[in-house]
Structure formats: C-alpha cells, structure tokens
Amino acid sequence: MEKEKPQGSTKIEDSEIHAGRDFQQAQVIYNQTYIQGETVTIPRELTLHIPNDAGHIIGRDTELATITKHLKNGKPTVLVNGIGGIGKTSVAAKYLVINSSNYEHLAWLTVQSNLPETFYNNTVLLEALRLTDKVEKLLGQQRTKDAFELMLFHLNKLKSTLIVLDNANNLVDLVEYKKLFDTAKCHFIVTSRGCPEDWVLVDIDELPKEDAVALFKKLVPAEVYEGVVDKEIEQLLDRLFYHTLLIELIGKTIARAGFSFEKVQQMVETKFIHDEKLNQIKVDAGGHGYSQGNNPKRAKVEEYIWLIFSEVKDLGDNAKLILKAIALLPVATPYDIDFLTTHLEFFEAADTFEELYNLAERGWIEQEQIPGQKPQFKMHPLIADVVVKHLGVGLDFAAGYIGKIAELIFYDNTDPSHNLFEINKNRPFADRLSDWFFEAKSVVVSDLLDNIGNLEEVFGFYSKAAQYRRQSLVLAELVLEKNHTTIGLRLNNLGHTYDLLEKKKESIELLESALKIVEQNFNFENNHSLLSIIQSNLANVYRKSGLYEKAIPLIEIALESDLRNFGKDHPNVAQRQSSLAMV
DSSP: OOOOOOTTEEEOOHHHHOTTSOEEETTEEEOOSSOTTOEEEOOSBOSSOOOOOOTTOOOOHHHHHHHHHHHHTTOOEEEEEOSTTSSHHHHHHHHHHHHGGGOSEEEEEEOSSOHHHHHHTOHHHHHHTTOHHHHHHHHHTTOHHHHHHHHHHHHHHSSSEEEEEETOOOHHHHHHTHHHHHTOSSEEEEEESOOOTTSOEEEOOSOOHHHHHHHHHHHSOGGGGTTOOHHHHHHHHHTTTTOHHHHHHHHHHHHHHTOOHHHHHHHIIIIIISOHHHHHOOSOOOOTTOOGGGHHHHHHHHHHHHHHHHHOTTOOHHHHHHHHHHHTSOTTOOEEHHHHHHHHHHTTOOSHHHHHHHHHHHTSSEEEOOTTSOOEEEOOHHHHHHHHHHTTOOHHHHHHHHHHHHHHTOOOTTOTTOOHHHHHTTHHHHHHHHHHHTTOOOHHHHHHHHHHHHHHHHTTOHHHHHHHHHHHHHHHHHHSOTTOHHHHHHHHHHHHHHHHTTOHHHHHHHHHHHHHHHHHHOOGGGTOHHHHHHHHHHHHHHHHTTOHHHHHHHHHHHHHHHHHHHOTTSHHHHHHHHHHHHO
C-alpha cells in the first residue's frame, strides 16, 4: 500500500536533483547536499513571518490578477513597484494567502542589506534547506556569491515554491542578480520602491475610490460617518491621494481620538491642504531607487504622516521614546515582544507592553499575532523615516546603541572565539545605523563603519570595504587630534584594504602615515600589538612592490615584538614568520 506523502516532504530522486552527485553552477562545482535515495523533509513554510490571513487587506484585485497572469505565462519573477506606504507589501501578502494552496513551499524574506545576505543570514531558511554547514563553509572561504547561488539552486529544485522578497529597494542589487531571477523555477514576488529597467513590473498606485472608502469605513466607528454620503468621504480621501497608509493612519487616529467626521474634514482642509511647508516640498525626498516622478508625492506623504502624528495630543514622552528606539531597528521586520523588551530596556523605556499595544492601536507600529506564538511588532519604513526626521533621532540619542552594535559586528580572525557566521547576523542592525549616520561626526560612528568595512573585506568585497573605511577615516580625522592612535588604526585598515585592491602606491602612503603616528604613541619596548600589525602590513606591501630591503627589517621587528607579546604558538607569530620566509 502506498503511503501518503507528508506535507512539505520532498522525495529526492536522482532524476530530479541528481542526488548523490556533484553539480556545477556557473564555474563552481558543489558537493551534493542530499544522499541519493534518502527522504529529506523540507518544511512547507521555509521561513518565519509568513502571512496566513488577508482578510484585512481591501481591494487590489486588478493588481493581483496581473501578478497571476505574469506568473502563469512563464514569468518567474514579478516586481511590485510603488511609493512607500502605497500597499506593495499588502498586495504580496494577499497574493500569497489567496494562492498558498497552489504551492508546496512558501517563504517570506525582508531585505535589510543586500540580496545575498538576506538569504544566507536567514538561519531558518538555511536549516529548512539543510544547508547550514555548507553555506557556513562557503562564507568562511569568502565565497558569498557561491553561497547565495547554492541556496537558489536548492530552492529551484523544490516543487512549486513561492518566495516573497519584501523591501528590496537597492537598484544595484536588482540589476546585478536579475538573470538569476529571470531563470528561476520557483516564483518570486519582489516588492520595491525602485523601478529597475527590463523587469516585469506591477505598479501599485492609489486605491480605487470604492476600496478606499471601504477601508476608511472599516477603520472608523460607524457613528463617525453616520449620515455622511460616500461622495464626501471620497473628497476627504482624495486630499490624501487615496494613499493606503495615510488612510489607515487617519482612520485609526479618528477611532482613537474620537474625532467627528467634520473635525477630520477641518483638519485635512486647514492643516494639509494649506500648510505652507507642505506646499514648498517639490524636491527629491531622498533614498536610492525611487522613481523620480514620485518624489514630490512621496515627500508630501511623509509630511502628511507627520501632521497626523502632530494632531494626536496625548502621545507621551515614553511613547515617543519607544518610537525612536524602534525606528533605529531594521525596518519592516517583525520583532517579538521579548526582543523588543530587551531592546527598549537599553533606552530606559517604561511600560513597554502597554505602550507597544497602544502604538499599534494608533497605527504607528503594526502588530502581528500568529497562533501559538508571542505577539510581534514592526514599523513601516515610511513611518520610521518620519520618526527619525521629526522626533530627533540624532547622534545624542543613538550613540550608545551605535557603540553596542559596533561591538557586536567586530570580527577578529585571529580570535578562535569569534564566529564569523554568527557575527554577520548582526549586520542588518549595523546597516540600518549606517544609512542614517554615515556622515555623523563621531568616533562611535567611525568605529561602526570601520567594522562594517572589516566584514566586507573578510567576505571579499574590497571596493565596498574601502568605501566604509575611507568614510571611517574621514570621521576620525574630523573629531580626533591628528596624531591620535585611532587615526593610525584607521589609516592602517584602509591601507590594508587598498593592498587587497592592488593599489600599492596608495597602500604604502597610508601605511607609512599610520606607522608614523603609532610610533609617536608607542615604541618597541611597549610591545604594542598595533605597532607590529602596521609594521607587518607595510612590510608585505613593500615585498609585493619589490622593496625587499625595506620589508625585511620591519618584519623582523614585528616578529620579535609578537614573540614577546604572545609567545611562539600564536597565529600572529606564524604570520610574521611566513612573511619573513617569503621575503
């Protein structure tokens, strides 16, 4: 008797994914993960945070039909495009919920840094695909692209899989990896504020009038619009561009504050339509990847959100503190109540549980409740932007947290206790802070950028590493004395990156400057490890440049210092001995 196939279980057959053999993708040969003939249980839900209810999402039938048509006609990837808050994520979620029975596997990934990291930093997805060990090994070998492609390979070998990539706003990423998505066997729905060329696009614009009115009525108590005809509601919502997030915010504000319909009309007419600041906004609202034509509208939407925010009189200092703290986190990602409690304790927020629920009721954060799991909360990217700009989320507020994240992403390859794979999981938190504070004149921001640059270098992205390390040096030079040891360290790190980029002349200049500064602060008798590191780095560049007479004495001094500091069995000593032998 044939047994019923377990849900989400995939029988690995030789004819299907060549189990037990090696396979080649591009110019890379991978060892097969699965053993021929074994049954590998692949979960139906490959990631966390997969929507299971779309009852609250009104309308968008036309857009959903267009997505369905494209995917059925052999287009594996559809990009859902529109300005922030217009409803891109809701469309993707509604499609997934409605069509989930057509797929054997589902995944939802929120992009925080770049596309490859979104995949290989997702531990749940790695475990679901049984690829954790192999991906960790590839990352340790600086083969990040191979790790990404390995995961895509296995996803494409699953039967009927739908993957949503939410918040993929980096145009460079989308262009670079377009071919991988064009040739995918699984279906991808990508939501993005960006509008890259040659992608299959589904544009999300304003809600149809009848859907906008239905959403408004769903959010607002019936007595508020009693006796009000739909035409009047349409006129009100027209002032808000029929923008989904604005309608949700103003609806929840009415419900919370007990405003009458007449009060809301007055608020919109006097505050929004005639506001001097609003009508001056005609410039690019910032952020790469946005459609230029939508920038004025996006800018006004942000200011409308702030005006709604300002109209809520009873939002206390503690609630504002919580909003500011959450805005520093990677956006559009749900965090459970335990994580947020710990995060908010760092900022000394009070009444965390009560305030989170109150803010969710107002619409400033979103609450998700999955049966059997603790409540989760997330902040919409557009609201996070508004909070950062208008509530004073400046360096004075964030400095301590920036320092904490800088420590969490610090990686030392000579320290056996440092796990690169685990450390890199904190990278999205660092990227979020880098986005906002990249030019902030602070040592702690300089530390953060230098540590991000170090991770980029470890993974083999030398040009990106140089970008972060250049800015890290600039900030250090702006706030520290010119001969400060930290500046010597920054010069050394950038010089090392330039060496990897084969920019020998620039590398030597930076390393010589670094050595000069550090020698002023330490000497041979101090046995300071930074001094020996710079000496060794400079000696190696001298060697590669054929300047052997300069290289030998530097390495010898560095070797002697490390022997005194660490003993003969330390990795640094082995490196110095190797360098000396090569010369």
